[in-house]
Amino acid sequence: MDERHLILAPLRGVTIRCFRAVFADVIREVGFTEAVTPFITANPGLDPLKDRELKTSGDNLDERDGLRLTPQFIGKDPAALRFCLERIKSAGYETADLNCGCPFPMVRNKGRGSGILRTPDVLRRMMEVGCEAMGPGKFSVKTRLGVTRTDELLKLIPMINEFPLRFLTVHARTAEQMYEGKCDLEMMCEVAKQCKVPLVLNGDIPLPDTQQPNSPNTSSLMIGRPFLRYLGEREDIGELLDRYVAASVVELCGERPVIGRLKELLAYWKDLPRWNRRWQVAKLARSLSELKVW
Ligand SMILES: Cc1cc2nc3c(=O)[nH]c(=O)nc-3n(C[C@H](O)[C@H](O)[C@H](O)COP(=O)(O)O)c2cc1C
Secondary structure, eight states: OOOEEEOOOOOOOOOOOOOOHHTHHHHHTOOOOOOOSSSSSTTTOGGGGSTTTTGGGGHHHHHTTTTTOEEEEOOOOOOHHHHHHHHHHHHTTOOOOEOOOOOOHHHTTTTTGGGGGGGGGHHHHHHHHHHHHOOOEEEEEEEEEEESSSTTHHHHHHHTTTTTTSSSEEEEEEEETTSOOOHHHHHHHHHHHOSSSSSEEEOOOOOOTTTTOOOSOOOEEESSSSHHHHHOTTTTTHHHHHHHHHHHHHHSHHHHHHHHHEEEEEHGGGSSHHHHHHHHOOOOOSHHHOOOOO
């Protein structure tokens, strides 16, 4: 990865395929060059091409919109990962990512997501398989600074440096912090000093100023929630939401899952003055007509 990347973060239930298709123009306008899919489970016997994120890969909206799409996998079984990577390669995907950051205790206590940081041998095998199956410079890892301490990743950097990873994305929190509390930027700098693979910074990073594309920041960035909050402030958000509802109605079965999907997004705007009262109404909505607070 030789140039600066701006990557749309995977947010399960939010930055899903339908979202990326409806908001494609805005995603491009902001300068994103790539999106990583919310995680897909790499378990024996599961075909990733049947996942809703990928199953219509023949009509890959993301690629058509000029956005590279990198499927992300979660798991700890190297053979299952290899199977998934071979399947997506056969469908034309060139890059893949491994989730080593999911903080939920149910996931991490089973050694998946951020839990993999506590089993270096498994992490090694997964990186071996990833780099082998996708080829050098085509497989990336997304992780956190640690599970309970911020120095856990740092100790693994010498091993990570052995692999020809495309990049290492680091969310500058521990898994225990979930998505709250301060990012540890000092530790992130320490990781940056020792890490030989290209680093992508993640965690509460503001959107780059699109008016000043030549800003001196040359780091590659991954951004999730700050982009979602920006959407809530756009003048055309009502129109975009109408399109999101319409596309979701076509994709899902019945109003309930559509309402659930929309609430996941609207919740990111509850602290914005413009949405505060609307959210209070929307969160109680039981029909699409009640939900339409915009
Ligand atoms: C609701 C939600 C779902 C998420 N799903 C994923 C996921 O599927 N894969 C992943 O690697 N990270 C996931 N994340 C973490 C984000 O990709 C990102 O690392 C985190 O939100 C910090 O970045 P931000 O401050 O720019 O949002 C999720 C975060 C949230 C809040």
